Amino acid sequence: MRNATPTPINLRPKRSVAAPNDLLAAMSRQVVGQDGSLESIVPYVQMYQAGLAPEGRPVGVFLLLGPTGTGKTRTVEALAEAMHGSPKNLLRIDCGEFQMEHEVAKLIGAPPGYLGHRETTPLLTQQKLNAATSERSNLSIILFDEIEKAALSLNRLLLGVLDKATLKLGDNTTVNFERSLIFLTSNLGARGMSGELRPDFGFDALVQKPRRNLSRKLESIAMRAVKKRFSPEFVNRVDVISTYLPLDNTALNRILDLLLDDFRRLILHRLGQRAFAVEVSRGAREFLLKRGTSPEYGARELKRVVHRNLIQPIAAMVAQGLVLPGAIVCAEGKASDEKLRIEAIPV
Ligand SMILES: Nc1ncnc2c1ncn2[C@@H]1O[C@H](COP(=O)(O)OP(=O)(O)O)[C@@H](O)[C@H]1O
Numbered sequence: 067m068r069n070a071t072p073t074p075i076n077l078r079p080k081r082s083v084a085a086p087n088d089l090l091a092a093m094s095r096q097v098v099g100q101d102g103s104l105e106s107i108v109p110y111v112q113m114y115q116a117g118l119a120p121e122g123r124p125v126g127v128f129l130l131l132g133p134t135g136t137g138k139t140r141t142v143e144a145l146a147e148a149m150h151g152s153p154k155n156l157l158r159i160d161c162g163e164f165q166m167e168h169e170v171a172k173l174i175g176a177p178p179g180y181l182g183h184r185e186t187t188p189l190l191t192q193q194k195l196n197a198a199t200s201e202r203s204n205l206s207i208i209l210f211d212e213i214e215k216a217a218l219s220l221n222r223l224l225l226g227v228l229d230k231a232t233l234k235l236g237d238n239t240t241v242n243f244e245r246s247l248i249f250l251t252s253n254l255g256a257r258g259m260s261g262e263l264r265p266d267f268g269f270d271a272l273v274q275k276p277r278r279n280l281s282r283k284l285e286s287i288a289m290r291a292v293k294k295r296f297s298p299e300f301v302n303r304v305d306v307i308s309t310y311l312p313l314d315n316t317a318l319n320r321i322l323d324l325l326l327d328d329f330r331r332l333i334l335h336r337l338g339q340r341a342f343a344v345e346v347s348r349g350a351r352e353f354l355l356k357r358g359t360s361p362e363y364g365a366r367e368l369k370r371v372v373h374r375n376l377i378q379p380i381a382a383m384v385a386q387g388l389v390l391p392g393a394i395v396c397a398e399g400k401a402s403d404e405k406l407r408i409e410a411i412p413v
Pocket residue numbers: 096097098099100133134135136137138139140141251310313321364365366367368369
């Protein structure tokens with residue numbers, strides 16, 4: 067028999083994690099152009115670090131809205147990395163996997179005696195929450211990603227979590243969410259938004275539009291969709307609602323820099339003495355940005371495009387012994403090219 071009473075948990079933070087400015091700086095290094103959202107997260111972490119987060123509810127509940135590929139999921143990963151040292155150190159529920167009512171039941175597991183009880187380990191257990199902490203902090207980050215895809219019963223289940231910070235599992239044990247930051251991401255209203263984002267005369271026109279107007283428009287489209295989908299009680303229990311803005315050219319260029327920096331770090335880290343430099347010309351950057359970004363899908367494809375068109379061809383050259391240690395690998399091209407020209411120049 068399992069114990070039905072919840073395990074008491076210590077609500078005090080383990081020891082202080084990164085100072086708030088460091089936390090913001092660490093997240094800003096990973097997430098480009100969404101400062102408002104990042105700034106709104108910090109005070110909740112601080113409240114927890116100070117030991118002053120209210121009892122009986124999660125430390126913070128955030129609803130991240132806005133067009134696809136603008137950094138909503140990345141934000142939560144960046145927070146996990148800043149707090150726990152790895153972007154994977156979070157409990158992630160991909161709501162697309164819970165589109166049917168019976169799938170939602172998997173989150174809490176079947177009651178004892180029910181068919182399938184033994185096979186169903188609930189996905190939202192106290193152990194799983196605790197596993198999403200680290201040496202540095204005992205605050206768990208929980209991500210319900212793309213919440214609009216889940217069956218409606220997930221909303222009911224979440225309501226209790228958001229309100230009382232507890233969830234009753236099928237086996238009658240209780241999970242405590244008082245030491246958790248809960249993130250809900252959603253593309254709700256995305257269709258309405260893409261009307262705003264696909265102006266008559268192309269991507270650049272979008273960037274020319276005053277951002278404040280656009281931001282207000284997207285916010286109201288998103289909120290209208292949220293109110294249609296979630297009850298007022300549900301919306302009331304959310305602490306912060308952020309609407310992510312589409313990324314402009316400057317932001318997309320910075321994201322490309324982040325991806326190229328990651329690649330350069332990987333080369334140094336993995337190849338050590340055999341490392342080489344990578345230079346990407348302006349035209350080659352345009353090639354990558356043209357294929358990897360769009361007003362509709364944001365920067366979603368950029369990583370894949372960089373992999374396919376830059377990292378994989380360079381890896382093939384390395385595997386064939388064509389890149390000598392200390393060489394400079396240059397990628398050149400232009401937006402309209404079929405592929406990049408990549409050449410290793412020995413030093
Ligand atoms: N604002 C951003 N800052 C940095 N990278 C971003 C940003 N937006 C998108 N990306 C890149 O695109 C990928 C997909 O973004 P993601 O956060 O998953 O989008 P969504 O808003 O749909 O959740 C990320 O893994 C990252 O490489």
